[in-house]
Amino acid sequence: MELPKVYNPKEVEDAIYRSWEESGCFNPDNLHVAKDAESFTIAMPPPNATGVLHLGHAMTMALEDAMIRFARMRGLRALWVPGTDHAAIATQNVVEKKLAKEHITRHDLGRKKFLEKVAEHVTESQHTIKNQIRKMGASCDWSRERYTLDDGLTRAVQEVFVRMYHDGLIYRGNRIVNWCPRCHSTLADDEIAYEEKPTTLFTFRYNNDFPIAISTTRPETKLGDTAVAVHPDDTRYKKYVGKIYAIRFGDVVRHVQVIADTEVDMNFGTGAVGVTPAHSMTDYALAERHGAEVVKIIGEDGVMLDAAGADYKGLPVGEARQKFIAWLQAEGLVEKEEFIVHNLSVCYRCGTPVEPLPSEQWFVSVDKPFTLQYGHIQGIKKGSKYSLKELALHVVREGLIEIIPGRFNKTYFNWMENLHDWCISRQIWFGHRIPVWHRKDSAIYVGVKQPEGEGWIQDPDTLDTWFSSGLWTFSTLGWPEDTHDLKTFHPTSVLETGYDILFFWIARMILMTTYALNDIPFKQVYLHGLVRDKEGRKMSKSLGNGINPIVMIERYGADALRVSMMIGNAAGNDVRLYAEKIEGYRNFVNKLWNIARYVLMSVKEITVPEAVPNPQTLADRWILARLAETATTVTKALIRHDFSLAGETLRACTWNDFADWYVEISKKEEGKDAILLYVLDMLLKLWHPLMPFVTEHLYRLLHGEDAQLIVAAWPKHAGKYDAKALAHFGQFRDMIQAVRTIRAENHLAPTVGIAVTAVAPEAKELGPYAHLAAELLRATSVALTDTMPFVPHAAVQHAGQVMVLVPLEGLVDIEREKKRLEKECQRTAKYVQSVEQKLANRAFIAHAPVEVVVAEKGKLTAAQEKLDKLSEQLAHL
RNA sequence: GGGCGCGUGGCUCAGUUGGUUAGAGCGUCUCGUUUACACCGAGAAGGUCCCUGGUUCGAAUCCAGGCGCGCCCACCA
Numbered sequence: 001m002e003l004p005k006v007y008n009p010k011e012v013e014d015a016i017y018r019s020w021e022e023s024g025c026f027n028p029d030n031l032h033v034a035k036d037a038e039s040f041t042i043a044m045p046p047p048n049a050t051g052v053l054h055l056g057h058a059m060t061m062a063l064e065d066a067m068i069r070f071a072r073m074r075g076l077r078a079l080w081v082p083g084t085d086h087a088a089i090a091t092q093n094v095v096e097k098k099l100a101k102e103h104i105t106r107h108d109l110g111r112k113k114f115l116e117k118v119a120e121h122v123t124e125s126q127h128t129i130k131n132q133i134r135k136m137g138a139s140c141d142w143s144r145e146r147y148t149l150d151d152g153l154t155r156a157v158q159e160v161f162v163r164m165y166h167d168g169l170i171y172r173g174n175r176i177v178n179w180c181p182r183c184h185s186t187l188a189d190d191e192i193a194y195e196e197k198p199t200t201l202f203t204f205r206y207n208n209d210f211p212i213a214i215s216t217t218r219p220e221t222k223l224g225d226t227a228v229a230v231h232p233d234d235t236r237y238k239k240y241v242g243k244i245y246a247i248r249f250g251d252v253v254r255h256v257q258v259i260a261d262t263e264v265d266m267n268f269g270t271g272a273v274g275v276t277p278a279h280s281m282t283d284y285a286l287a288e289r290h291g292a293e294v295v296k297i298i299g300e301d302g303v304m305l306d307a308a309g310a311d312y313k314g315l316p317v318g319e320a321r322q323k324f325i326a327w328l329q330a331e332g333l334v335e336k337e338e339f340i341v342h343n344l345s346v347c348y349r350c351g352t353p354v355e356p357l358p359s360e361q362w363f364v365s366v367d368k369p370f371t372l373q374y375g376h377i378q379g380i381k382k383g384s385k386y387s388l389k390e391l392a393l394h395v396v397r398e399g400l401i402e403i404i405p406g407r408f409n410k411t412y413f414n415w416m417e418n419l420h421d422w423c424i425s426r427q428i429w430f431g432h433r434i435p436v437w438h439r440k441d442s443a444i445y446v447g448v449k450q451p452e453g454e455g456w457i458q459d460p461d462t463l464d465t466w467f468s469s470g471l472w473t474f475s476t477l478g479w480p481e482d483t484h485d486l487k488t489f490h491p492t493s494v495l496e497t498g499y500d501i502l503f504f505w506i507a508r509m510i511l512m513t514t515y516a517l518n519d520i521p522f523k524q525v526y527l528h529g530l531v532r533d534k535e536g537r538k539m540s541k542s543l544g545n546g547i548n549p550i551v552m553i554e555r556y557g558a559d560a561l562r563v564s565m566m567i568g569n570a571a572g573n574d575v576r577l578y579a580e581k582i583e584g585y586r587n588f589v590n591k592l593w594n595i596a597r598y599v600l601m602s603v604k605e606i607t608v609p610e611a612v613p614n615p616q617t618l619a620d621r622w623i624l625a626r627l628a629e630t631a632t633t634v635t636k637a638l639i640r641h642d643f644s645l646a647g648e649t650l651r652a653c654t655w656n657d658f659a660d661w662y663v664e665i666s667k668k669e670e671g672k673d674a675i676l677l678y679v680l681d682m683l684l685k686l687w688h689p690l691m692p693f694v695t696e697h698l699y700r701l702l703h704g705e706d707a708q709l710i711v712a713a714w715p716k717h718a719g720k721y722d723a724k725a726l727a728h729f730g731q732f733r734d735m736i737q738a739v740r741t742i743r744a745e746n747h748l749a750p751t752v753g754i755a756v757t758a759v760a761p762e763a764k765e766l767g768p769y770a771h772l773a774a775e776l777l778r779a780t781s782v783a784l785t786d787t788m789p790f791v792p793h794a795a796v797q798h799a800g801q802v803m804v805l806v807p808l809e810g811l812v813d814i815e816r817e818k819k820r821l822e823k824e825c826q827r828t829a830k831y832v833q834s835v836e837q838k839l840a841n842r843a844f845i846a847h848a849p850v851e852v853v854v855a856e857k858g859k860l861t862a863a864q865e866k867l868d869k870l871s872e873q874l875a876h877l
Numbered sequence: 878g879g880g881c882g883c884g885u886g887g888c889u890c891a892g893u894u895g896g897u898u899a900g901a902g903c904g905u906c907u908c909g910u911u912u913a914c915a916c917c918g919a920g921a922a923g924g925u926c927c928c929u930g931g932u933u934c935g936a937a938u939c940c941a942g943g944c945g946c947g948c949c950c951a952c953c954a
Contacts, residue, residue, distance in 0.1 A: 005914065194952085201954090215954060229954090265953070273954050282954080343952065407881065411949070414880060418950085499949090534889085536947085568890055568902070573882085574948090576889065584903065587916040598913030644891075648901070663913075737920085744908060744920035778911085831898055843934035852896050852935090859898085 003600065003701075007593035009557025013693045017134055020696075025711050026141045028077045032711075040071035040078045041492040043473045043522075044140055045505070046085035046148060050094055050125040053132035055531040055539065055565075055577060056498055058549040061136040062562035063528060063643065064496050068139055069689040070638045071493075073714040079489050081476045082133065082140035084126055086149040088431035088465040089183055089349050095121050095430075111429050118430050122149075132550060137558050137692045139710065144485075146476040148468045149432070156475035157468045158435040158448045160516050165436075165446045167370040169388065169515070170424070174360045176277075176284040177423050178345070181302035182352035185427040186361055188464060189420060190503050193348040196341055203270060203336035204328050206247040206256065211240055213335050215269035217342050218279075219328065220320040223249050223308045224297040225256055227275035229286055232260035234271055252309040259290040278358050296358055300427075317355070362425040362434060362461070364388070366511070376519035391514035392416050392507065401510065403525045404641065405572040408502060415503050424464045431462030469505055470512035473521040494641075495522040498530060499572055526641050529574035531565070536576055552582055559691035560586040566690060567647035588651060589694050592687070595659050596698045599680050602666075603673045608681045608702050612720055613674035618769055620675055622729035623662040626653055627679055627719035629726075634686050635714070647690055654683050661733065668775045677702065682718045684709060731760045732769060734799035739777050742795045742806050753780040757791050757805040759869060760784060788869050796821055796873050801862055803869050814877060821874045828867045835860045 024030040028039075042064050047057055064080060072078035095118045096106055106114040126147070133140070146153060164170040178187040203215045212228055225247075230237040240258040247254045263286065264273055277287030277294040287294060297308040304312040304320045311327075312320045328334050345354040366389045375382035377391065378400055386394075393416055395401050396409060403409050425434060437445040437456040445451040450458070468475070473492045477485040491513075495506060506525055513521035533539055539546040552561045564582040569575045600606060615621040630653040637646040658679055666672040681702055684695040688709050699709035735758045748754065756779045760766055763786040766773075770782040783789075794805040795817055838844055839856055 003913090006916070190950095217954080268953055270954095275954090280954080282952085340953095345952095411881065414950075503950095530948095570891080573890090578889090580903070581889075583916080587914095590916045591914065594914035594917085596913085601913070640893095642893095645893095648891075652901085659913085660918085664918095667911090740919060741921080747908070750909075750911075750919095827898085834898085838935080841934060845934085847934045848896070855896080863898085 040076040041489040045497045046083040048087040049084035066689040080140040083146035092430040159480045180347035194343045197344040199342040204334045212272045214274035221276045224295045225274045227292040229273040231264040231266045250309040250311040364422040374518040425461040434459040470508035492522045494524045496526040499527040534578040556586040566643040619665045621725035624719035625722040628721040631718035734802040738797040738799040738804035756782045759803045
């Protein structure tokens with residue numbers, strides 16, 4: 001068979017993916033699985049419909065595809081549901097930006113037209129991300145692909161909303177919310193990001209009669225102050241507590257009362273807080289406790305309202321601030337101006353400073369108990385009452401959901417325990433419209449369909465995007481219908497994603513699923529880390545250090561990219577990725593290619609044995625034993641989602657054992673066709689979940705065009721475990737390596753003939769392979785013995801339990817060799833001594849387990865023997 | 878302020894419940910054109926496992942404290 005020297009992934013990957021997709025094997029309904037086969041389900045974290053594949057996605061795809069392929073090969077009913085997320089605010093922003101270039105705002109178009117534009121944009125770009133997912137080799141079931149905004153999912157969203165409303169879990173409230181003046185919408189608590197910004201802290205009095213000075217970084221909000229809070233124990237201000245002062249700001253008069261609250265820090269600033277109930281979360285809480293008035297002075301577009309007074313109304317907050325400061329200064333009210341670094345809250349989507357303000361919004365209550373209709377959660381009875389928070393804590397605390405790595409449990413509990421009611425209404429147009437209708441008489445109707453009768457107007461707001469993605473594991477399977485898929489594939493097996501969306505998404509899914517189904521959404525959560533650059537920095541557009549996965553696939557192939565993200569790091573840890581790393585795995589892929597190339601070219605007939613072939617020689621028994629060991633380790637590792645260990649184990653077996661030793665020996669020993677083919681075939685299977693493309697390609701070269709590795713059975717009994725073969729071959733290998741060391745250290749060209757004497761415990765077993773050793777070493781002779789011989793003027797080298805002697809009279813520097821040997825003797829003697837000491841320690845003998853003591857004794861004997869041999873040889877030199 | 882993680886050869890990282898003379902890949906050095914592969918082969922060098930103390934027969938591994946780095950949450954008016 002003629003094959004190119006270098007594997008070119010670009011030439012084969014797309015065709016292979018197409019063949020998989022066309023075969024229908026991504027759909028579990030088409031798999032030949034046992035009737036009672038367990039299901040293995042993953043709901044793919046839906047990328048933004050308008051996004052492009054970045055390394056975070058690539059990581060997700062690599063890991064989840066490995067899980068799914070492994071499950072599929074093991075005969076499970078493997079389903080991976082793909083889809084995309086409408087990503088409400090993010091997508092609306094993109095389209096608005098696009099329109100802005102044509103100087104159009106969404107208001108110019110109107111809601112309907114604008115949404116059509118968004119839909120167009122989504123349809124166009126969905127294509128991109130879906131094809132990029134294919135490039136990664138993701139074997140997800142495209143026939144079940146969903147979009148958070150499609151009809152089925154919209155139905156699920158409405159259903160959950162309506163049920164929650166009737167259970168009293170969704171309510172409308174006028175509360176202070178995080179408002180993004182640019183997005184023109186509320187934001188959930190966790191949609192706020194913080195940025196360190198230098199700013200000026202002003203200390204001033206409202207007027208010259210007011211006895212207390214206050215500090216602020218946002219002077220303009222002080223126009224809305226209705227109280228000043230001090231600590232109850234603060235002797236400076238005690239006398240003022242309870243008093244009310246009338247403060248005049250231009251044409252408005254504010255009544256400011258002095259209140260005492262333990263939340264106030266006496267040591268910060270003046271120890272007094274100007275309370276702005278309408279525009280600060282903490283102030284709002286203070287005002288609520290003490291009954292202070294809430295005066296909203298900043299509007300939704302970041303402009304001062306009438307309540308701010310004639311001097312300020314209509315001004316953007318920035319200008320109002322300048323004007324107010326100027327006024328304070330003119331009045332001589334400013335006592336201090338200092339520069340401080342301040343944590344500014346900004347919108348996580350657009351970076352605009354967040355403006356807290358009071359607003360009428362929809363909330364999900366996380367603390368209100370509701371009655372469970374089903375009893376699917378272990379330990380929770382049907383008909384009992386629990387709050388969302390209690391359920392979400394229960395399922396993780398009781399281990400019904402296992403989070404990997406476990407340390408994230410704590411993070412989860414900490415967040416969940418402190419969770420406040422969730423503001424779910426958004427004032428943007430793109431998203432799921434809230435299923436609520438209002439009438440002029442302020443009647444409210446909550447339902448999936450518009451109510452009968454005149455005058456009903458649907459609530460203009462849409463839902464937080466996480467409301468719909470919170471339903472993802474079951475809405476994609478057909479809920480609220482009681483579908484076959486839902487029964488077969490839910491709860492899902494593993495939810496795999498980056499730890500950065502533990503709160504955003506995972507916690508929401510747990511909340512929503514325990515509510516809607518009274519069940520868990522998934523049994524395990526596997527969290528991967530962030531992908532960083534070579535220096536450990538986050539990849540970002542501004543730093544320009546981002547790596548485009550598609551470019552990497554073009555350059556090195558999808559297999560190399562996948563493996564470079566999975567090997568060499570543990571779950572939950574950030575991973576550094578850079579071209580050289582991927583290149584290293586590209587080299588490995590090429591190595592595998594060339595191993596196969598050699599096997600295919602050298603074998604008489606390409607027929608892969610179905611059963612383990614009969615071994616003829618020590619090398620045969622050894623490689624089959626190594627294969628058996630490897631298969632066991634890899635299987636166990638993959639069950640634990642330890643892809644790193646699986647990959648490293650396979651790499652060692654493939655490269656260091658199979659290629660470096662067995663394939664080399666096959667050039668010297670006859671009759672290895674069956675085993676070469678067998679081992680190669682098994683390795684392809686074991687590698688397949690991690691490197692699907694090259695393995696599938698090679699598998700077809702072995703088994704014919706129509707073969708499909710993707711649905712091949714996972715190796716259960718690969719090779720025969722044979723401890724003796726492993727031990728004997730180990731000595732054989734040590735012997736060879738020891739001689740090679742002598743050759744290299746003495747700069748002996750391969751053409752220089754040498755006579756080798758090897759002392760090995762298993763010399764008898766190795767005897768028949770002396771000839772093979774001689775060939776591998778290009779030695780004139782190899783003599784094996786288990787007793788110390790006398791070899792004059794020999795270089796000595798030890799490896800494991802084997803000692804090798806090569807007489808090099810005239811070739812080797814005897815004095816140098818002597819010194820080296822002396823050093824080696826000393827080192828060994830020191831070691832012998834340390835083990836002796838350990839064994840002489842009564843406490844050690846008494847406390848250590850028997851196996852450990854036995855092992856130590858074994859080490860001592862071996863080291864002593866080595867020392868004896870070395871000293872003897874040294875004497876002969 | 879609360880929580881989490883990390884600190885192992887030049888670099889990137891493994892190291893399961895404490896017991897190996899501490900591992901891998903890359904890089905470095907030496908040698909190599911033996912008909913799979915130079916995206917290769919053979920060999921070598923290179924480590925006070927951050928520091929201090931403790932528990933233990935025994936600690937890279939467990940505990941306490943310290944130093945350095947990173948992340949998350951809350952947030953100062």
